[in-house]
Amino acid sequence: MIKQITCYGDSGVICDFGDEVKKEINIKVIALFKTLQQKIINQEIKGIKNCIPSYNKLIIFFDLTNTTSKKIISFVESIAKEQTNSFSEGKQWTIPVCYDKEFGIDQQRVADYTKLSIDTILEKHLNTIFYIYMLGFAPGFPYMGDLENQLYCPRLKTPRVKINRGSVIIAENFCAIYPYDSPGGWNILGNTPIELFNQDSSNPSLFSPGDTVKFYQISKDEHQKFNMKDFLNNVS
Amino acid sequence: MSHSIKILREGISTSFQDLGRYNVQYLGIGPSGCMDDDNFRICNAILHNKENEGMIEFAYQGPKIQIDQESVKICITGNVIFTISNKDGEMIRGQSYRSYYLKKGDVVDVQSVKDSVYGYLGFEGGINLKQYFQSVSVNPRSKIGPNNGEKIKNGDLIILKQPKVSEDVFALSRLPEAKKKSVIRVLEGPQLDYFSNEGVHSFFHTEFKITSLTDRMGMRLEGKKVELIKSANIKSEGIIRGSIQVPADGQPIVLLSDHQTIGGYPKIGVVITADYNNLIQILPGNLIAFRKVNMREAEISFQLKQASLKAMIESIIKIN
Numbered sequence A: 001m002i003k004q005i006t007c008y009g010d011s012g013v014i015c016d017f018g019d020e021v022k023k024e025i026n027i028k029v030i031a032l033f034k035t036l037q038q039k040i041i042n043q044e045i046k047g048i049k050n051c052i053p054s055y056n057k058l059i060i061f062f063d064l065t066n067t068t069s070k071k072i073i074s075f076v077e078s079i080a081k082e083q084t085n086s087f088s089e090g091k092q093w094t095i096p097v098c099y100d101k102e103f104g105i106d107q108q109r110v111a112d113y114t115k116l117s118i119d120t121i122l123e124k125h126l127n128t129i130f131y132i133y134m135l136g137f138a139p140g141f142p143y144m145g146d147l148e149n150q151l152y153c154p155r156l157k158t159p160r161v162k163i164n165r166g167s168v169i170i171a172e173n174f175c176a177i178y179p180y181d182s183p184g185g186w187n188i189l190g191n192t193p194i195e196l197f198n199q200d201s202s203n204p205s206l207f208s209p210g211d212t213v214k215f216y217q218i219s220k221d222e223h224q225k226f227n228m229k230d231f232l233n234n235v236s
Numbered sequence B: 001m002s003h004s005i006k007i008l009r010e011g012i013s014t015s016f017q018d019l020g021r022y023n024v025q026y027l028g029i030g031p032s033g034c035m036d037d038d039n040f041r042i043c044n045a046i047l048h049n050k051e052n053e054g055m056i057e058f059a060y061q062g063p064k065i066q067i068d069q070e071s072v073k074i075c076i077t078g079n080v081i082f083t084i085s086n087k088d089g090e091m092i093r094g095q096s097y098r099s100y101y102l103k104k105g106d107v108v109d110v111q112s113v114k115d116s117v118y119g120y121l122g123f124e125g126g127i128n129l130k131q132y133f134q135s136v137s138v139n140p141r142s143k144i145g146p147n148n149g150e151k152i153k154n155g156d157l158i159i160l161k162q163p164k165v166s167e168d169v170f171a172l173s174r175l176p177e178a179k180k181k182s183v184i185r186v187l188e189g190p191q192l193d194y195f196s197n198e199g200v201h202s203f204f205h206t207e208f209k210i211t212s213l214t215d216r217m218g219m220r221l222e223g224k225k226v227e228l229i230k231s232a233n234i235k236s237e238g239i240i241r242g243s244i245q246v247p248a249d250g251q252p253i254v255l256l257s258d259h260q261t262i263g264g265y266p267k268i269g270v271v272i273t274a275d276y277n278n279l280i281q282i283l284p285g286n287l288i289a290f291r292k293v294n295m296r297e298a299e300i301s302f303q304l305k306q307a308s309l310k311a312m313i314e315s316i317i318k319i320n
Helices: A023-041 A069-082 A107-114 A118-127 A220-225 A228-235 B037-046 B197-205 B273-280 B295-314
Strands: A004-007 A012-016 A048-053 A057-062 A092-097 A130-135 A142-145 A160-163 A167-171 A174-177 A182-184 A187-191 A212-217 B004-009 B015-017 B055-059 B064-068 B071-077 B080-085 B091-093 B099-103 B107-113 B118-123 B170-172 B183-188 B207-210 B218-222 B243-245 B253-255 B267-271 B287-292 B316-318
Touching: A004 A069, A012 A069, A023 A048, A023 A057, A023 A069, A023 A130, A057 A069, A092 A187, A107 A118, A107 A187, A118 A187, A118 A212, B037 B055, B037 B071, B037 B118, B037 B170, B037 B273, B037 B295, B055 B107, B071 B080, B071 B107, B107 B118, B183 B273, B183 B295, B197 B267, B197 B287, B267 B273, B273 B295
Parallel strands: A092 A212, B183 B287
Antiparallel strands: A004 A012, A012 A057, A048 A057, A130 A142, A130 A212, A142 A174, A160 A182, A167 A174, A167 A187, B004 B064, B015 B055, B055 B118, B064 B107, B071 B099, B071 B118, B080 B091, B080 B107, B170 B316, B183 B267, B207 B218, B207 B287, B218 B253, B243 B253, B243 B267
């Protein structure tokens, strides 16, 4: 459970769940996050402006006009006691990825670094069930783990100025997908035609923290013909 | 379009803002919102708008706009130099912190912000903007908000909610202090143990120059290197406004309203809420210093700031 709760400036509180990056710890962070979100919706607590879950911490930002860190801390302590075993499973996604050489420009770099064949790398990537620790960096950007240690490959020394939207990328023990064109230094394995974020949609971010992702391979032709609406209809 | 405001010159970093976007940071969407919420609130109060009504924020140089509807009431807040001219070529020098009744064809030229960075231009009744996640604030980096998530550009047309207004105008009789304090009060940050004693000491006892790489996302400082003793990376965690992070080069960055949602650099301090508006109004090139305070001083200072804002808003009087 929570190791300690401390103040973060005069308008923030940090709930610290321990030092490690582990799914078991993050599940607890997200359980507390979901409980708090519900309490905010039910207006059981006022003044909270943002709850931000990450690997091992939940950060709460509040409006000093309506509350104080003291009140927020005692509220969090009270709900942390009552929610001992509550845990709601996230959604399970299967996401298409195309590993065509045109997209997967860093496959060889990863192969050289890991001393594995490209086929083995892609097979391991396809067989991993990724867990979304958090979203951040950009709207809808998922930090997913854990990649097998055998696939460990550091980031590029010099980040690229532009990585294409939909790029499926790995670095260290993590995998992510770029929702937009963006600069970045992760290794690009492939590309997904999925739309991760759309501010005009009623459900703007496809993923939420705590969801899981498994990839399935598609051809370049299927990538081109992919239709997001059909995908969403099949999911719901 | 006959009911609109035309942007003749966009100015610098001109965008729609309100008090920010909340409860979506867990999706990677930052809070954004106006940099100086005192000047934002005062502007809406003088116009008798709702306190969170969206308006135009600008930095250094504001926009030049032409009124293209029957009548409009505007108010500009901040230390701003501007002129108002009509179709006949008559021109007056405008004053901040009062409203002006303007008619079709009038032109407002917001020439510059004096000895500070941000200014605000609001319209009575507000601007007709689509809300995204309950806010009209624009974040151009993430492309979030109305206007396709973009800054305001030359030639844009802005549609107001009210096509005409009454002639009554109002002004603040108690003006805010224009002088900016160069000592910024700070609470200890959550990763103080990442810094050497000497690093912490020099952070709180030397001056830093605000560099020109400062924008709505962050204020980059330059000064004596703040020494780290552990790695310059932490496990990425949620960020709040006013956090002072120190990357490996030892030069602090204060995270401002358009900050990223999560970050991986250790934070040596957090600017107290009461001093945030003062900080963001200090021009690049100036020196600032950080003074360590405790929670009690931070909270009392916030209450004092709120009381002073309330007194200013209560000093609004009708002037015609």
